[in-house]
Amino acid sequence: MKLDNFDLVVIGAGVIGLSVAFRIKQIKPQMKVAVVGDSVNSLMASRAAAGMLAPYGESESDDCFFRFCRESLEKYPKFVDELVGVSGESIYLSMAGSIMPKLLVGDRWEDRLTFLEKVGAPFEVWSKERVREKIPYLSEECGEVIWVGQGQINNRQLHDALVKAIKNLGVELIDQRVTGFIKSGDVLDYAVTDSGKIKSREFILAGGSWSGPLAKVLDVELPIRPVKGQMCRVQVDDDCLEYTVGGYLTYIAPWREGNGFVLGSTMEDRGYDPIIENEAIQRLIDQAARVLPCLRNAPLIESWTGLRPAADDGMPVMGKSSRYQNLFYSTGHFRNGILQTPNQADYMAQHVLGTLDREIEEFSPSRYNL
Numbered sequence: 266m267k268l269d270n271f272d273l274v275v276i277g278a279g280v281i282g283l284s285v286a287f288r289i290k291q292i293k294p295q296m297k298v299a300v301v302g303d304s305v306n307s308l309m310a311s312r313a314a315a316g317m318l319a320p321y322g323e324s325e326s327d328d329c330f331f332r333f334c335r336e337s338l339e340k341y342p343k344f345v346d347e348l349v350g351v352s353g354e355s356i357y358l359s360m361a362g363s364i365m366p367k368l369l370v371g372d373r374w375e376d377r378l379t380f381l382e383k384v385g386a387p388f389e390v391w392s393k394e395r396v397r398e399k400i401p402y403l404s405e406e407c408g409e410v411i412w413v414g415q416g417q418i419n420n421r422q423l424h425d426a427l428v429k430a431i432k433n434l435g436v437e438l439i440d441q442r443v444t445g446f447i448k449s450g451d452v453l454d455y456a457v458t459d460s461g462k463i464k465s466r467e468f469i470l471a472g473g474s475w476s477g478p479l480a481k482v483l484d485v486e487l488p489i490r491p492v493k494g495q496m497c498r499v500q501v502d503d504d505c506l507e508y509t510v511g512g513y514l515t516y517i518a519p520w521r522e523g524n525g526f527v528l529g530s531t532m533e534d535r536g537y538d539p540i541i542e543n544e545a546i547q548r549l550i551d552q553a554a555r556v557l558p559c560l561r562n563a564p565l566i567e568s569w570t571g572l573r574p575a576a577d578d579g580m581p582v583m584g585k586s587s588r589y590q591n592l593f594y595s596t597g598h599f600r601n602g603i604l605q606t607p608n609q610a611d612y613m614a615q616h617v618l619g620t621l622d623r624e625i626e627e628f629s630p631s632r633y634n635l
């Protein structure tokens with residue numbers, strides 16, 4: 266393989282890096298694009314996530330971040346259709362919505378309703394009786410629930426489809442870890458890996474939680490830290506629940522199609538810690554079983570740890586570097602990177618191809634002098 270003279274090299278083979286490569290190659294098939302990714306990285310967020318597409322459950326205010334996430338949700342059905350078409354893979358996507366039981370929302374109930382009303386969200390409040398009728402498996406302890414029109418995806422299928430789709434479009438996927446760069450002044454010439462150097466006209470740094478150490482090699486202080494999440498997946502009948510159940514630290518993500526339900530999650534500042542703790546997993550099951558009692562004795566399929574890439578201000582870092590002429594960043598998508606994938610792919614493609622109308626300042630790398 267000749268690792269030379271690419272127009273664009275994306276560093277990072279999670280959903281963020283892959284989706285930008287996908288979009289750019291679709292728009293400009295003549296461009297020579299590569300994605301460099303470190304496949305032994307078992308902590309990557311894109312395969313560890315629950316796949317909730319939940320702008321209305323996660324956001325606190327009607328700001329640019331919320332609007333970006335909402336736009337991304339709206340783009341999802343078309344994005345998945347395109348990916349399925351190019352990759353030939355199937356992807357579970359449900360737009361049936363999610364429910365927030367009073368049990369999990371607690372004293373934030375009124376604030377949530379006010380927010381949903383203010384932003385014109387598609388939502389309903391279901392009484393206890395309506396809940397019994399629609400979701401008989403839900404615990405009575407849940408009380409009323411708020412139903413919101415948002416989505417759920419099987420993010421591992423999404424990741425698999427992205428890998429296949431970029432290959433089908435002719436993007437080179439290079440299974441390597443980037444350890445350094447060769448540069449001339451403020452221009453990057455090569456990304457360096459253990460098995461050689463890769464020359465490109467432009468680069469995108471999309472290394473998730475590892476973006477900080479990668480940027481350090483470029484003498485840039487990128488304030489991204491890993492936020493650890495422990496999760497598990499249990500075997501449950503598909504019919505048990507159609508909706509995603511959302512709370513802040515307790516959620517149930519039905520992957521269905523015989524793939525069970527994902528139960529999440531912890532939020533821990535513990536660096537690159539890969540440990541899975543049995544007590545933490547049991548706590549997740551216990552909390553989720555308060556909502557859906559059939560989970561208590563459901564067979565455990567697997568448990569895992571993943572790392573969310575979080576910037577100091579909680580916003581993504583997307584756009585052009587102010588320090589290097591041919592470098593872009595797309596990282597820091599924190600708790601919502603799966604949700605942001607389609608909009609992020611469009612936004613970054615416009616950045617790289619020079620067709621962007623307006624930069625979102627709050628996301629700009631220049632806020633950290635990158």
Ligand SMILES: Cc1cc2nc3c(=O)[nH]c(=O)nc-3n(C[C@H](O)[C@H](O)[C@H](O)COP(=O)(O)OP(=O)(O)OC[C@H]3O[C@@H](n4cnc5c(N)ncnc54)[C@H](O)[C@@H]3O)c2cc1C
Nearest residue numbers: 278279281310311315316317443473494571601602603604
């Ligand atoms: C437990 C958990 C639950 C989550 N749940 C949800 C959810 O329900 N909904 C949602 O929207 N989001 C969720 N997220 C967040 C979402 O998963 C992330 O924001 C998103 O996946 C980030 O994608 P990424 O591609 O930037 O990073 P990653 O998926 O971490 O990928 C980073 C990539 O960079 C590669 N890399 C790193 N260093 C190098 C290097 N030096 N050289 C080459 N490659 C390198 C890695 O190997 C990997 O391929 C969750 C995350 C976690 C951990």
